[in-house]
Amino acid sequence: MKKGDNITIKIEKLVFGGEGLGHYDGFTFFVPMSVPGDEVEAEIISLKKDYGRALIKKIIKPSEDRIAGMDKISFEDFQGCDYAMIKYDKQLEYKSSILLETIKKIGKINDEINFEGIIGADNITNYRNKVSEPFAKKDGKIITGFYQKKSHDVFEVENNMLRSKIADKVVNELLEKLNEGDFTVYNEVNKSGFLRYLLVRNNSRNEVMITVVINKTTQLKKLRTVLLGLTEKYKEIVSVYISLKSDEGNYVLGNEHKLIYGSEYLEEELDGIKFKIYPDSFFQINSEQTIKLYNKAMEYLGDSEDKRIVDAFSGTGTLGMLVSKTARKVYCIESMESSVISAKHTAAENNIKNVRFKIGKVENKLPEILKNTKMDGIIFDPPRKGIDENTLKSIGKHGIERIVYISCNPSTLARDVKILTDLGYRLEKLAAVDMFPQTHHIEAVSLFLKN
Structure with a gap:
């Protein structure tokens, strides 16, 4: 085999990142815009020691999960949406299986995961705000x-x-x-x-x-x-x-x-709180699914009445202020100053007095908070790179009982699952919310409890 060759390949599964996986002559190939069950003619575009990549030239036999009548084959054909050729119920199934496989493999979990399923979207197009x-x-x-x-x-x-x-x-x-x-x-x-x-x-x-x-x-x-x-x-x-x-x-x-x-x-x-959004503010891009995501996170947080909670990577303080309705005190940590300024305005205008805002990196500010105040629970909503290992170790050292972890990257979530497991936490519950229909992106919510 060499670059430029055409091969016929049957797609066996989807992997995280949105590509299909199949084998040709025992060699693994990743094929963008393919669906499990597709039989395709594909051109090899790169070859590594253990795998190659190929682009679809022609669909010989479409998968039953592929949208009927679709003969488009490229990323551009589907407007940059790498799952748009897949029936929506199957998109949800594939995302669920990829999430679970990633958590088990990288997180080194052998036991059954208490996966509560994926919450689908009512509007699967034109949803970005x-x-x-x-x-x-x-x-x-x-x-x-x-x-x-x-x-x-x-x-x-x-x-x-x-x-x-x-x-x-x-x-x-x-x-x-x-x-x-x-x-x-x-x-x-x-x-x-x-x-x-x-x-x-x-x-x-x-x-x-x-x-x-x-x-x-x-x-x-x-x-x-x-x-x-x-x-x-x-x-x-x-x-x-x-x-x-x-x-x-x-x-x-x-x-x-x-x-x-x-x-x-x-x-x-x-939920009755008015938030200000500026050009550089972080705010979830799918408003309808955001409500479902935050409701699931607050469900996992449990009864926060009279408790002290940290909202780490808090952005404009959206989730922290929702939690503040019942919590005794909430500490929001965010590195982007403009987001914190916006959050403070929101708190003042909504007469929210039990939230404290800390400007800085979570790895610096969280240990300071934990050193001076006993916390009952922490909500993490980090960027794709996940959470700094020393930050997680500081949580274990202070014996925080309950951690809610919102993740936009199953790989780094899985890595952090392994770290938290080694620190004496167990993954109690896991769910997903489809924030980005038609794309491979997966948003997960997990609950960790101290053993």
Whole structure:
């Protein structure tokens, strides 16, 4: 076998990351956009010592789990959604099995896991309340879209299945006006050009915030005119920012955001608490599923009446403030200062007085809190890299009885399961919430109890 060869392969299973796995001549291949049960003709694109990767050229026999009539085969065909070719009930089944397999294998768990299942979504398209897309120029036309896999080449989709419907309208109208205005687009190679990224957020009332990220101010006046004109057509637009980003960091926003129209924030309400969302605020992108996720987390936390709770990696303090309704005191730890400022405003305006906010890294602030105050429970909602091992050890040392762990990455959750098990905790319950239908992403909620 060599790169460029075509092979016929039967897909046996899905693995975390969204690719199908099959064997050819006893050799393992990973095939993107494939479904277990597919028989495909695929072209080998890379070969390693123990495995290879191949791209579908033709579906010879489709899986029963593949959406009927679908002959599309590429990541771009499905608008960057790597599970969109799979029937939704099967998406949930595959995510559940991948989560359990990952936890058992990496977490070294031999016993049966008390898995309570996955909570599916009622709306499986147009559910995102935030989109962040790079600008690009294709055939002389300004577009926004997704990066192709393993590249920075942007592709545009005709009908975006993930953007909210109001965001879709606003983005399409804005692109039309930008193309009429002869704007330049940022070029990563020579660091020239004007437009870099477009961020559109909306709340459950369909109020919209637009943030346009630019490289320099040369065409700023013209851009302001376009954006203000957009607000006259769409009354749903209540906030418009311009963000200047002249460096090469991986983050989207620049260091300076200038409000040019309307309110400084969007307001979202969860369980009677009103939250302010700014351009750089962290807020879950699927509002309907967020409520289900947080309800499950609070169920696992149990009776918090008169108890002291830590909300680590708290973002804008959403979950911590929901818990504060019954808890004696909640300590929220977050490293992003703007999120903490937003959380403090939310607490003040909702007359929440039993929450304390700590700005800093969890690995630094949590040991300080545990040293000075006895805590009854901790909620973790870390980024994809999971939790620092020393942080987990500090919990074990202080004998915290109850840990609720929300994870967006089964691999790092599984790693931390092993650490917590070695520290004398047991994985009592595990559930999943499908925050991102049509994609391979898996959100899990787990409960750990001290043995």
